[in-house]
Structure formats: C-alpha cells, structure tokens
Amino acid sequence: xxxxxxxxxxxxxxxxxxxxxxxxxxxxxxxxxxxxxxxxxxxxxxxxxxxxxxxxxxxxxxxxxxxxxxxxxxxxxxxxxxxxxxxxxxxxxxxxxxxxxxxxxxxxxxxxxxxxxxxxxxxxxxxxxxxxxxxxxxxxxxxxxxxxxxxxxxxxxxxxxxxxxxxxxxxxxxxxxxxxxxxxxxxxxxxxxxxxxxxxxxxxxxxxxxxxxxxxxxxxxxxxxxxxxxxxxxxxxxxxxxxxxxxxxxxxxxxxxxxxxxxxxxxxxxxxxxxxxxxxxxxxxxxxxxxxxxxxxxxxxxxxxxxxxxxxxxx
Numbered sequence: 001x002x003x004x005x006x007x008x009x010x011x012x013x014x015x016x017x018x019x020x021x022x023x024x025x026x027x028x029x030x031x032x033x034x035x036x037x038x039x040x041x042x043x044x045x046x047x048x049x050x051x052x053x054x055x056x057x058x059x060x061x062x063x064x065x066x067x068x069x070x071x072x073x074x075x076x077x078x079x080x081x082x083x084x085x086x087x088x089x090x091x092x093x094x095x096x097x098x099x100x101x102x103x104x105x106x107x108x109x110x111x112x113x114x115x116x117x118x119x120x121x122x123x124x125x126x127x128x129x130x131x132x133x134x135x136x137x138x139x140x141x142x143x144x145x146x147x148x149x150x151x152x153x154x155x156x157x158x159x160x161x162x163x164x165x166x167x168x169x170x171x172x173x174x175x176x177x178x179x180x181x182x183x184x185x186x187x188x189x190x191x192x193x194x195x196x197x198x199x200x201x202x203x204x205x206x207x208x209x210x211x212x213x214x215x216x217x218x219x220x221x222x223x224x225x226x227x228x229x230x231x232x233x234x235x236x237x238x239x240x241x242x243x244x245x246x247x248x249x250x251x252x253x254x255x256x257x258x259x260x261x262x263x264x265x266x267x268x269x270x271x272x273x274x275x276x277x278x279x280x281x282x283x284x285x286x287x288x289x290x291x292x293x294x295x296x297x298x299x300x301x302x303x304x305x306x307x308x309x310x311x312x313x314x315x
Contacts, residue, residue: 016209019216022202028120033136034143036117040195041140042147042188045107048246049148050155051165052107055100057085057093081160098299099247101292105258106250107148112257116199165244193229201225240311244303251296259289 017023087093114137123129155167164170168185171178204224208214239245263282272278 016216019209020202020205021198022116022119026120026122028117028122030121030132030135031139032120033117033133034139035136036195037114037137037140038143039188039191040113040117041108041144042192045103045109045246045250046148046151047166047168047185048103049107049152050159050163050167052100052103052247053152053156054086054161054163055096055103057097081158081162084161086161095299095302098251098295099244099303100299102247102249102251102255102296102300104250105255105292105296106246108144108258109250109254111262112254113195113199116202117195165246197225197228197232200228204228238313240313241304241307244300244307247300247303248297251293251300255289255293255296259292260286261289263289 085093085096087096114133118129118133121129121132151167155163155170159167159170162170168178168181171181201221201224205216205221208220208224209216214220263285267279267282272282
C-alpha cells in the first residue's frame with residue numbers, strides 16, 4: 001500500500017469518526033456535562049422513589065413532618081395513610097427491601113453514559129477534560145438532590161405505603177397537575193432517551209459504516225435510529241410491570257456501572273497501596289455493589305412473579 005493509499009484511508013476513517021455521534025464533537029463545556037448528567041439521571045426513576053421508601057420502611061424520613069411519631073396514621077378525607085412496611089410478612093419485607101434498593105440504584109443511573117458525556121469535552125495534557133467534567137458532575141448532583149428528596153419524602157409522607165410504583169398513578173387530583181406532570185415527564189424522557197441511546201446509536205452506525213460498508217448519510221442515520229426507537233417503544237409499551245422492572249434493572253444493570261466497575265478500574269489504573277484508606281473505600285464499594293447486583297434483582301423478580309397473575313400486556 002502506497003503513501004497515497006494510506007492517506008486516503010486515514011482521511012476516510014477520519015471522515016467516518018467525524019460523522020459518528022460520540023467521536024464527532026469535542027467542544028463541550030462544563031455546563032454541557034451538568035446538563036447531560038441531570039438529563040440522564042433525573043428521569044422515570046424519580047417517580048418510583050416514594051414507592052422505594054415504602055419498601056425500605058424509612059419511617060424516620062417523615063419524622064420531622066409527623067411531629068416525632070415513628071409510626072402513625074393520618075385521616076384525611078376519610079383516607080387512612082399508614083407509614084410502615086408495605087409487606088405484612090417478614091419474608092415479604094425482606095424481598096421488598098431488596099427490590100427497593102434496586103429502585104434507588106435505578107434512580108441514580110447515569111454512570112453508564114458518563115464516559116460518553118466526558119468524550120464530548122476537549123482534553124489536552126495541559127487542560128484535561130476531567131476538570132470541567134468534575135465541575136459539571138458536582139452541579140448535576142446538587143440539582144438531582146433538589147429534585148429527588150422532595151419527591152421521595154413528601155410523596156411517601158402524603159400517601160404512605162399505599163403509594164404506587166409510579167407516583168403519578170397515585171395522584172387523583174387536581175387533574176391539571178397530573179396532566180402537566182405527565183407532559184413534563186414525556187418532554188424529559190425524549191431528552192434522556194437520546195443520551196442513553198447514544199452509545200447504541202454509535203455502535204449501530206459504526207457497524208453499518210465500518211463493517212457493512214454503508215455510506216454515511218442522514219438517511220442511514222434516520223432509518224437506523226427510527227427503527228431502534230420504535231422497537232424500544234414497543235417493548236416499553238408491552239411490559240406492564242414498571243416498578244418491579246426498575247428494581248430488577250437497577251440491581252442487575254446499573255449497580256455494576258455505578259458501584260463496583262468504576263472502583264475496579266480505578267484500582268487497576270492507580271494501584272493504591274494495599275490496606276490504605278482509598279484501597280479500603282474502593283473494596284467496600286465493590287463488595288456492596290456486588291451484593292446489590294445479586295440481591296436486588298432477586299427481590300424485584302419475586303415481585304414480578306407474585307404480580308404476574310394481574311398483569312396485562314400493554315396495560
């Protein structure tokens with residue numbers, strides 16, 4: 001292969017990399033990181049956080065709102081609201097607790113796309129991308145806390161253990177609030193879907209262009225992404241068990257990318273001194289994350305099996 005051929009090949013590969021979604025943009029700022037992390041994190045998971053609190057039995061979370069009572073009932077419009085565990089048996093409480101941990105893990109699930117977000121930030125040895133990325137992540141978590149904690153605490157306080165796995169289902173009035181909340185959820189999911197699907201889009205388009213030799217074009221991108229979005233929408237409409245599925249995926253899929261895989265990579269790269277503080281901290285996260293990955297799907301799968309007789313497809 002001559003020099004001209006090599007240059008032509010390099011130019012063609014560069015053109016493909018410039019066309020692919022993840023490798024094309026390298027001009028993002030720290031607020032891009034903050035915006036995309038918030039968009040990826042605050043999503044459907046926030047709707048199940050009050051339900052997770054009911055499964056966890058966190059009555060102490062509502063103590064300041066209940067004048068110091070750890071367990072109480074509140075009558076409002078002839079409705080008795082109980083703040084205690086949802087399950088009546090010990091085994092049911094244990095499995096509900098495990099499933100609720102999966103819900104919480106799902107709610108804080110943007111770590112699997114963090115590297116793709118950071119890849120859009122320019123990086124040089126003098127100005128590495130980790131500085132603006134870290135700034136954006138800190139800002140994002142502040143925003144996430146402001147979104148999650150009010151929904152979790154107030155939602156559980158208002159509805160107790162009768163809260164549904166989607167708090168919008170539990171709401172009955174006013175209807176305009178419910179309609180507005182659902183509209184904002186749709187708007188948000190449209191944005192967060194793009195972030196979560198971007199690695200898949202990049203993989204599919206890389207396969208089509210590099211392996212199957214399709215020519216990069218807007219038409220190819222439109223058809224590929226439309227078919228993928230239609231397929232995932234069909235699966236989402238087909239599956240009726242929203243809350244249990246969040247717990248299952250939160251434990252099985254998001255716990256590794258949130259807890260122990262980053263710690264394993266950090267230990268492999270930096271090799272801290274054995275038995276040092278950072279070594280212990282990372283191994284604790286690895287052990288807890290691995291336990292969460294194993295136990296949370298078990299609790300969620302039990303919930304799915306017990307409720308299977310009431311499920312209807314597309315419900």
